[in-house]
Amino acid sequence: MKSIRHSLWTLLLMLCATAAFAQPTQTATKATTPKLDVPYVPTPQAVVDAMLKLANVTEKDVLYDLGCGDGRIVVTAAKEYGANATGFDINPERIKEANANAKKADVTDKVRFVEGDLFKVDYRPATVVTLYLLPTVNMKLRPMLLEQLKPGTRIVSHAFDMGDWEPEETQVVDGSTIYLWTVPEKKSPAKGR
């Protein structure tokens, strides 16, 4: 798990360093490059398989992968479990790759890839949410997910937890930790006197 965390943090530091030392002549390119909250590091396929198994994904599920990269979680959910799945990514290059991968796997009727900011997604239709982000991003997402997702919705995260929200299950797969939470029933408002 440490090596996965390390690779994400190293990539993040490299991105920051590159931004800090960028030449002014790169301004035109930068204007068209989306600002990433998380660098692109794909989840190994064995970990993808374990995440979907841990979430107990079925053909009845609507899976959302927030920051979907090349679409491997979405494509696998559709191909192996028959789920309807949507991936969101702010980087148009990733969306292009994800659509190509869906075509290759012959699951274009079950999947959708949306270019956009994961913080602006309407999460309500999801019954399973998958994440491979960063601790700060998970923590920012947590209240939004808890507010919008239906009770019973499963959330699975690769490598990073949700602070003091205890996972109901964790597994270590090929050195990576994966976490599972289920959205609880909403607390009913306190009755007036």
Ligand SMILES: C[S@@+](CC[C@H](N)C(=O)[O-])C[C@H]1O[C@@H](n2cnc3c(N)ncnc32)[C@H](O)[C@@H]1O
């Ligand atoms: C660590 S990768 C995970 C990719 C994929 N979910 C997987 O597990 O293989 C994080 C992804 O989040 C995307 N991303 C970063 N910031 C984002 C944002 N604000 N909104 C949507 N996607 C974002 C990146 O482009 C990258 O593809």
